[in-house]
Amino acid sequence: MMQKRTIEIGVGVFVAAGIAALVMLAMKVSNLAAFTNQQGYEVTARFDNIGGLKERSAVTVAGVRIGRVKSIVFDDKDYEAVVTMNIESQHDRLPADTSASILTAGLLGEQYVALEPGGDEAFLKPGGDIKLTQSAIILEKMVGQFLFDKAAGGDGKKEEGAAP
């Protein structure tokens, strides 16, 4: 029964290699490592506009990721987006007056939530709400604004020049 043994060893190696490949894909290639620490607490923040923020986008303080966006829902009473964030449990000393803004990594990068700690003595409690928020900067709006200002400024100069 030598042959049977060879077959069994071969199949064992095959299955182990396949599972190892799956594990590698999960741990090394995908973002599973970021999920392993699912323990944490949730805080919510309301934004007028979230831009391109997605579920599982990063939540950072001072550029360090401390959590992820858990869910984004639209509140049709206030016409605002309610973003629920999951913050890792060891970062439980965020001041109650922390502010949140949606920023973009680089010019074309993905968007994330940046938290800016305030000076309050009390800390944000699990399930707490971040009051101070700044919406995403929409590039099209900025460009539109810029062009409008430029046009308005140019006209002003011409009028000034023509008056005397």
Place this chain on the structure above:
Amino acid sequence: MPAIINLLFSIHFVHGHGCGDLQAVRQGALKVSKNNDEPIVKIRSLRFAHGTRVIFDGVDIDIPRGKITAIMGPSGTGKTTLLKLIGGQLQPNAGSVVVDGEDVNKVSRDALFRLRKRMSLLFQTGALFTDLTVFENVAFPLREHTRLPESILRDLVLMKLQAVGLRGARDLLPAELSGGMARRVALARAIALDPMMIMYDEPFTGQDPITVGVIMQLIRMLNDTLGLTSIIVSHDVHELTMICDHMYMISGGKVMGHGTPDDMAHSESGWVRQFMSGLPDGPVPFHYPAPDYADDLLAGA
């Protein structure tokens, strides 16, 4: 005959150890052999067509228990088809095939499988499993249908192989066997479960005289020592007259005659006599139907 002693030993051996599964199989065979008068296979007004080609058109056959019955006929008369009909692998268009009191086309699939454990079909090619050794081929039905310990299974397989004289070839693969050896291994596999009936499909075709002699002796010996019923499908008249007890002659979808080999040789039917003595011309004409020879030649001129 050491082979016979071994076979008998195998039966006692199994009973002695009280191996449940195999004993049940054997008891089935023993129970059956009590009512000896009833034919083991009863075929009544069998009709079978392959597409539009009618192969059997109202065939009645009785296979007597404990005897060797030969079914003969020219090539292409559907002799192999008949064996498959008996085994329940093909469904007849009309008529019935009753094996050991059970209609193979009416019983449930489970009952049919139970019935098949008690009969074996030896294919023309042997139909050995090409990826298994000789030993494993013979062990296959035992492994599938019984849960014998490996040591007993080994002994049983070696006994079956000894009976066909191939105990020394146990580690060979089917590709390394000659045609005759392959058939003997297939025979060992066919008797592995101690069936009540073995069907042989063209067992002598394409074999050298020594192998034919060996196979003939094996068929006769197994039939008598194991109390089997044997059905041989063939057109080798000479060999069949030597070993069989009863003969059926089939042609054109009908039974042309039946009886002992002696009856058949002196049959009133000219067709049967022509077949038995292998004459080139007779009721079966030498010439394919054609217009008159002289007319045909002159027509071209």
Place this chain on the structure above:
Amino acid sequence: MMGWLQRLGSTSLSVFERLGRGNLFLLRILAALPSLVLRPGLVIAQLYSVGVLSMTLIVISGLNVGMVLGLQGYNTLVDFGSEESLGQLVALSLVRELGPVVAALLFAGRAGSALTAEIGLMKATEQLSGMEMMAVDPLKRVVAPRFIAGIISMPLLAAMFSAVGVLGGFFVGVGLLGVDSGAFWSQMQSKVDLYDDILNGVIKSIVFGCVAAWIAVFEGYDAVPNTEGVSRATTRTVVHTAFAVLGLDFILTALMFGDE
């Protein structure tokens, strides 16, 4: 004109007939599957011939595809100054598409055709018939273990293909072309999602495995039992599996990644 119509009619009739037979056959295989629980040895033996023997081909192909992806991806990305995204490009292409699809096509060529030929030849040499006469159901003993082995092997092979491919991309991108190793992995990890990408890729390969194994065993079992019939069936296995995999891939991709 009439002859042409007749041919069309009879061809489509026979296509439907085969489709129906194939589906009934699948049902019979599924009914036979529970009996395998008692005989794991049968599946293991088939895992060897279906999975283990395909491994070399899959690993070498995966490595090559990954390396080519690394090279081509780098050449394109470097124009935009975003060669750091190479890891993401290689990983997403492999995990979402190339892994399951190419592995399934290779599987059809290596293991599927062998399955068809094996079962077809067993039929041609009356081994299946002989088994039936020994009261052994060939569907349980021969077909079902091969079918299950195909389904188990396929996702494992596809995962190996993708994993080795990522390594190939890594060797070329980081080793030869000088992409930063940290950026390669971190970009990959931030953009490849466990559920949306990896899991969907695995689901795809399981579906492909079912289809490839089904086609292979059916073609073998349904083959005309002679030399020519078996060789035709083997060809059909490869061709039909390729069509089925590519067609299904489009449908699955639309379902899985369509709403992003």
